[in-house]
């Protein structure tokens with residue numbers, strides 16, 4: 252019950268209302284996220300869409316060379332996506348056998364570009380159309396490290412980041428090796444150089460091209476690389492290892508170190524969460540899985556040669572995170588209930604505090620260059 256008139260249907264209000272309707276009709280971009288004429292729309296959780304993508308399986312490719320003109324085309328496609336030129340992006344995607352799809356997940360809208368060949372060789376790049384945090388999240392080792400792709404989708408959505416980059420091929424898909432340094436035993440059991448299909452260790456992939464382009468387009472963004480590791484079988488059980496990718500103690504409080512400190516307020520078991528750059532954490536004698544050879548990390552830390560050599564001083568824009576099965580399994584197998592998962596709640600809360608915000612005018616400054 253109210254003594255006031257419920258609706259004020261004065262001529263002025265009606266005229267204003269009609270004008271608004273007219274403007275909305277004439278300007279689809281204002282009425283709804285534009286692009287549905289050029290890009291098909293699906294309504295589903297982003298994590299479900301990411302989980303449905305194909306991936307080239309281990310040892311199924313002779314090599315992982317990418318023709319330079321394909322890298323050039325991919326960059327042009329990403330520039331169109333950043334500029335929100337959907338018609339141009341749709342044509343460019345078709346020309347390189349990429350699928351473009353607009354994903355509506357609740358009130359969020361994303362545009363994803365994904366390898367549409369049957370091999371699932373090349374990466375998926377997802378742009379968030381309403382970003383609030385200057386954040387690019389990457390999962391270079393999908394599907395070898397199960398859950399990292401879904402985790403990237405959940406972080407992008409829940410943190411309102413700018414973009415996610417998710418590997419296509421399994422890191423061991425190719426039988427050839429990368430020119431970049433470092434060794435691993437993950438593909439064959441014995442230590443060998445990284446395969447050239449390993450997106451975290453090859454600078455001539457579309458994955459790395461997307462990383463370089465987006466990290467340069469948003470020069471204040473923080474880039475996070477998500478990984479999975481085996482459980483500790485003895486000693487202190489370390490579940491999360493964080494690094495800023497720089498082989499040195501952190502005296503500058505980089506975002507990775509602040510993230511580790513924030514996480515430690517929620518995950519209080521000693522040694523469960525550690526940082527490669529925090530001298531106090533050395534007492535836990537954890538495995539040195541610090542991402543020092545990760546090429547996206549070297550690149551965003553300003554290393555002139557991302558393929559070789561260590562970074563001892565960097566920009567501090569990188570967060571490398573290794574996680575054991577107890578942390579990642581809920582993303583791989585139960586992401587629909589991820590809100591109940593203590594680690595996910597801790598990650599989201601800590602990242603909300605340490606990631607930079609997108610400044611108000613940034614969204615209006617999208618360019619085509």
Ligand SMILES: [Zn+2]
Pocket residue numbers: 392396477478479
């Ligand atoms: Zn990894």
